[in-house]
Amino acid sequence: MIGLWWTVWGWFAVARWWLAVRGRLPWRLMAFLADAHEKRGVLRQVGAVYQFRHIELQRRLANRQR
Structure with missing residues (x-):
């Protein structure tokens, strides 16, 4: 267990x-990403990476304040 702490994982x-x-x-991050990709069409998958389909949505979420 201690060895796992020092890994990137x-x-x-x-x-x-x-x-x-x-x-x-x-x-449930992976389920969330799969839903956004497969059912809602908000993300596209390029290899192992998810990307936003619309740059404006990405900018709006990035600038959102909590």
């Missing part, structure tokens, strides 16, 4: 947990 897991606890990221 460990830091990713901690960051995902922290952001989900604070309400900044969905708990």
